[in-house]
Amino acid sequence: xSGRLGEDFVRFDRVALTFPGGSGRSPVExxxxxxxxxxxxxxxxxxxxxxxxxxxxxxxxxxxxxPSAGRVLFRGKSISGPGRERMMVxxxxxxxxxxxxxxxxxxxxxxxxxxxxxxxxxxTVNAMLQLVQLDxxxxxxxxxxSGGMRQRLEIARALxxxxxxxxxxxxxxxxxxxxxxxxxxxxxxxxxxxxxxILFVTHDIxxxxxxxxxxxxxxxxxxxxxxxxxxxxxxxxxxxxPEVGKIARRLSSLLE
Amino acid sequence: xxxxxxxSSAVRLAGPLTVLATWxxxxxxGLINTLLLPPPSKAFADLMVLVSSGYLWKALYASxxxxxxxxxxxxxxxxxxxxxxxxxxxxxDFFDPLVELLRPISALALFxxxxxxxxxxDGSKIFVIAFxxxxxxxxxxxxxxxxxxxxxxxxxxxxxxxxxxxxRGVVLPASLPYIxxxxxxxxxxxxxxxxxxxxxxxxxxxxxxxxxAQQTFRTERVFAGIFVIGLIGFATDxxxxxxxxxxxxxxxxxxx
Numbered sequence: 001x002s003g004r005l006g007e008d009f010v011r012f013d014r015v016a017l018t019f020p021g022g023s024g025r026s027p028v029e030x031x032x033x034x035x036x037x038x039x040x041x042x043x044x045x046x047x048x049x050x051x052x053x054x055x056x057x058x059x060x061x062x063x064x065x066x067p068s069a070g071r072v073l074f075r076g077k078s079i080s081g082p083g084r085e086r087m088m089v090x091x092x093x094x095x096x097x098x099x100x101x102x103x104x105x106x107x108x109x110x111x112x113x114x115x116x117x118x119x120x121x122x123x124t125v126n127a128m129l130q131l132v133q134l135d136x137x138x139x140x141x142x143x144x145x146s147g148g149m150r151q152r153l154e155i156a157r158a159l160x161x162x163x164x165x166x167x168x169x170x171x172x173x174x175x176x177x178x179x180x181x182x183x184x185x186x187x188x189x190x191x192x193x194x195x196x197x198i199l200f201v202t203h204d205i206x207x208x209x210x211x212x213x214x215x216x217x218x219x220x221x222x223x224x225x226x227x228x229x230x231x232x233x234x235x236x237x238x239x240x241x242p243e244v245g246k247i248a249r250r251l252s253s254l255l256e
Numbered sequence: 257x258x259x260x261x262x263x264s265s266a267v268r269l270a271g272p273l274t275v276l277a278t279w280x281x282x283x284x285x286g287l288i289n290t291l292l293l294p295p296p297s298k299a300f301a302d303l304m305v306l307v308s309s310g311y312l313w314k315a316l317y318a319s320x321x322x323x324x325x326x327x328x329x330x331x332x333x334x335x336x337x338x339x340x341x342x343x344x345x346x347x348x349d350f351f352d353p354l355v356e357l358l359r360p361i362s363a364l365a366l367f368x369x370x371x372x373x374x375x376x377x378d379g380s381k382i383f384v385i386a387f388x389x390x391x392x393x394x395x396x397x398x399x400x401x402x403x404x405x406x407x408x409x410x411x412x413x414x415x416x417x418x419x420x421x422x423x424r425g426v427v428l429p430a431s432l433p434y435i436x437x438x439x440x441x442x443x444x445x446x447x448x449x450x451x452x453x454x455x456x457x458x459x460x461x462x463x464x465x466x467x468x469a470q471q472t473f474r475t476e477r478v479f480a481g482i483f484v485i486g487l488i489g490f491a492t493d494x495x496x497x498x499x500x501x502x503x504x505x506x507x508x509x510x511x512x
Contacts, residue, residue, distance in 0.1 A: 064410050082414040094407035098429040098506050107425070113416035141506040161415055 008037035008073070009197055010061060010165060015070035017056060030056050032222035034070070038199065040164075043191055045208035046201045048218030048226075049255055054201040055091075057218075058167045061199065062088045074165070084108065087158035088167045091174060093150040095142040101153055102138040105129060108161040128156040131190060148179040155190065165197045173203070184211060188235065205255075209248045210237045217254055226254055291475060299479035306480060311465075316484070318461040319450050322378050326385025327446045331439055333386075334393025338438075339431070341394070342401030343423075355394060363388035363449050364456070371457050381453045381461075388449045392441035400434025401427060433507050440496050447489055 017031040030053040038044050046054050059065045060072050063082040071078045074086060095104050105128050108114055109121045129135040132152040134145075142150055151171055158166060168187070172180045188211055191198055202208050208215045209231060217226040229251060237244050276296050282288045283295030290298075306312035341348040341355075363384045370380035404427060412426050454463025462485055469477035500507075 062410070062414060082410065084414060084416050087414055088411070090407050090411070092407075094405060094411045096408065096426070096429070098432070098504075107412075108415035111416045111421055112418060143506060143508050157411075157415075 009040040009042075009075065010038040010199070011071075011073040011076075012036040012057070012060070013071045013073060015060065015067045015072060017053075017060065017065065018068045029222040031060075031067075031224070033224045036216060036225060036228075038165075038197060040197055041195045043188075043198045043200065043211060043213045045212035045215045046199060046218060047203065047205055047208050047215060047251065047255075048223065049220050050203060052218050052221045053223040054203075054218055055169050058088065058169050058199060058201055061165070062086055062167050064088075084114065084161040085164045086167060087161065087163035087165070088169065089151075089154050089158050089171050091170045093142070093154040095150060095153060095157070097142050100139050100141055101134055101145070102129065104142065104153060105156050105160050108157060114161055124160055128160045131159070131193065132156045132186070146179075147175050148183055151175065151183060152186065155187070159190070159194065159196075163196065165199065168198060168200045170201050170203065172207070180207075185236075187211065205248045205251050206239055206244070209244050209251070210239065215251060217251055227251075291473065294476040294479065296479075298476040299483065302474070302476040303480040303483065306477070312484065315460060315462050315465045318378075319454065319463065320488075322381040322461070323385060323446045323450050325378070326382045326450075327389055327442060329382070329386040330389030330393055330442050330446070334390045334438065334442070335397050335435055337390075338394040338397025338435075339401055339427075342398045343427075355391070358387075359391050363445075364452055367453055367456055376457050376459065380457065381450060384453055385446045385449050389442035389446045392445060393435070393438040396434045396438025396441070397431060400431035400438075403434070404430045433504055436500060436504065443492055443496070444489075447485075447492070451485060 012034045015031060015034040017029075019028045019030060021027040034057065046057060048054050056065065060067055061074075061079070063079050063086065073079070079086070096107060099107060102125050105125045106121055109124060125138075126135065129138060132155055134149060134152055134156065137145065137149065142153065145153065151174075154171075155166075171187075172183050175183060184207060187198075187200075200208070200211060212231055215229045215231060217229065218224070219226045229247065231247060233241075233243055233247075279293070280295045280297060283290050283293065283298075303312075337351065341351055366387060367380065367384050370383040374380040374383055408426055408430065409422060412422050417425060450461070451463040451466075454461035455467045458464040462481060466478055466481035466485075469475070469481060
């Protein structure tokens with residue numbers, strides 16, 4: 001089910017998460033038991049019913065949440081909070097509205113923690129903008145951009161600090177069907193060029209089959225791993241391909 | 257200006273001009289009581305006297321000096337307190353009851369007390385202006401700092417920002433539109449309060465000038481004073497709109 005312990009780039013080791021109750025609210029067990037390993041450079045999709053805890057899984061790896069039990073390991077070591085090696089791309093882009101497109105991308109590079117990278121900021125920003133095809137919009141504000149463009153900008157900003165893992169939380173869910181298809185190709189293109197490790201949460205099973213090396217199917221809350229499917233089809237994969245459909249149908253039936 | 261814009265401007269001017277012309281004619285033909293409603297020409301003539309004699313500038317300076325002092329205090333204290341209350345729990349716990357208890361008190365109700373404490377000069381006016389103007393700033397700054405999207409903070413943490421960098425680079429810019437609203441309201445409040453205060457207890461100032469004119473039945477001076485006060489309000493409003501375009505070019509009231 002998971003890779004050999006030593007080889008895992010990212011590992012969820014017997015992770016459990018319960019949100020404590022608040023004023024009058026009872027505690028919510030979100031993750032019952034999560035054992036999952038991800039290899040470097042892999043594209044892993046995470047699917048499951050709405051509200052099952054897929055996003056929580058990403059938040060744990062991003063360091064925004066701490067597990068109630070178990071460990072979240074990156075390169076063999078427990079993570080201790082957010083860090084640029086594990087960058088998150090949010091479903092609704094969390095771009096800085098007061099900064100232009102290029103300033104948003106440059107933001108991470110200008111922070112004290114990243115100053116000594118020796119990278120030329122301007123060059124990196126331009127390279128990133130070209131990668132996501134936003135170089136013509138460098139001086140625009142996020143409010144001037146369309147949904148798909150904002151998503152691309154968020155990806156560019158995340159990639160600018162050279163993360164090792166990209167955490168994508170249903171990044172294409174808020175886009176219309178056409179833009180979504182385009183963005184799927186773009187994300188794959190970026191992955192092929194940069195070979196980052198990608199954890200990609202989606203509720204669209206077809207999307208998962210088209211994009212991922214492996215698909216992790218999560219159960220309803222309190223969640224655990226139902227099944228992991230290795231997708232051995234070559235890329236690019238077409239929605240119309242019967243092989244794609246076969247896999248998608250099988251996984252869908254698991255979720256009923 | 258093209259034809260349509262020219263026509264539009266002409267029609268826009270027609271309203272006020274019609275009112276003024278009608279008013280002037282009614283007065284000239286003795287159809288209205290000129291003691292209560294002198295013709296605009298007389299008011300304008302008195303305005304010229306006020307300007308050339310220097311009396312207007314003295315009154316204006318006195319009022320604006322008090323406004324600027326009270327307003328500056330309100331903005332400084334208001335932003336600092338509002339921010340501190342929004343970010344530091346114990347500070348909010350301590351100050352919130354005080355703010356909620358003092359806020360409903362009309363500033364002018366405090367004016368007699370202020371005169372007892374500070375006399376009939378600048379002090380008492382600055383005190384009530386500062387009191388009245390502080391609350392919009394505190395409340396709006398607080399609201400702004402509290403309304404920041406959590407994911408913006410998370411994103412900047414992941415990118416590697418320190419707490420200080422987050423405050424300076426995310427919290428402040430994100431709060432700025434709200435702070436700006438608070439400051440604009442504070443200015444409006446300050447202008448209202450100064451006129452009222454100078455009518456209750458002052459020996460110099462725009463409000464005092466209008467009151468004295470009323471008491472000596474120089475109604476044309478009353479109108480001249482009202483006109484100048486209105487002009488100040490108009491000018492500050494224009495100033496704020498310009499400032500907003502310069503400070504917040506990125507801000508759209510409604511998010512698309």
